Amino acid sequence: MIHFFEKGSGQPLVLIHGFCESGNMWNYFAEELSDNFRVICPDLPGFGNSPISGDQITLEEVAVRLEEWMEENHIADPIVIGHSLGGYVTLALLELMGSRIKAVGLFHSTAFPDDEDKKEMRNRTITFLKKNGVEKFVTSFVPPLFPEKRREELAAEIESAIEDAKRSSLDGLIAYAGAMRDRKDRLEILKNFAGPKLLIAGTEDGAVKIEASRAQQDAFSHYIELQGVGHMGMIEEREKTLEVVREFGVFSS
Template structure:
């Protein structure tokens, strides 16, 4: 069962959160965009209030669950935008549903698979989680998602992100660390999609390097670079990014 909240009416806009997050991260976006769209924010299985059964899952399985959830809730021809892991899920959904999606957007995410260094980091994450649990992991994982020179300024936002991350299940964190490690290259799937495609990248993003974003820039119809921004542009530059998303979605109609 997928827990979600929604606000507004009209064209469905599904916002998919990232690793160590939940649908709550999109509260501001839902509030601002609900005047224009039916904004729907699910908790992926294993995060927030959505259960997961076991500590293994693939992005393809998550996409199937989301497609069924959308059918049950009459979410047709949606625009889907995902942050980080949510972007990987969005691309898996794109492979599954194709032209059943009106448009897609990636927030600090990539169609490239993990390289060997990143795969090894995922393995270390799984080992750490099994040994130390959720709370110890998220308190060390979340702050570096923000640029070091803004962590004091954004301390309240960082603390809120940590508290939301603590709601993640241990099985969920282990499962998605493995799913991200094992995900496939979806650059061609992205290129072949004829609908509007948005990529928002941060020049200071430590999780998805700006070089990787620039390397796939030509696969997108809309590419936005946020200077001085890390992995959390929707928090670091929330007014600017919500306007980018609003304009992209309106143009996609």
């Protein structure tokens, strides 16, 4: 079962959250965009209120479950935008559904696979999670997603993100750490997609380096670089990124 909420009507706009997040992260965006779109925000299996069975999953399996969920809920010809892990899921969904998706957006994400250093980091994450559990992991994982110089200013937002992250299941965190580690290169799938394609990148993003975003920007029809922004642009530059998503959605509709 995929838990989700939706607001508005018209062109479906599916917003997919990232690792240690839930559909709740899009509450403000959903409210603001509901005048223009039918905004739909799922919890990926293992996060928020969506269950997962076991600690193994692939992005391809997640895509199949989302495709079935969209059919069940009459979500046709959607614009799909994903943050971080949600972007990886978006690209797996694009590979599965192709032209049945109207447009795609990556929010601090990448079409490239993990390099060896990142794979080793995922393995360390899995080991840490198995030893220490969800709460200890998320309290150390979430703050570095924001630029150090803005953490004091954004303390309330960071605390809220930590509280939402605590709702993640242990199995879910382990499963997706492995799924991200093992994901394949989807740059060609992205390049071959004829619809509109958006990438929002942050120059201070510690999780998806700006060099990686710049290396693939030619694959996108819309490329936005946010100066001084880390991995959480929808919080760090809320109004600016909201308008980027709105304009991209209107352009794609």
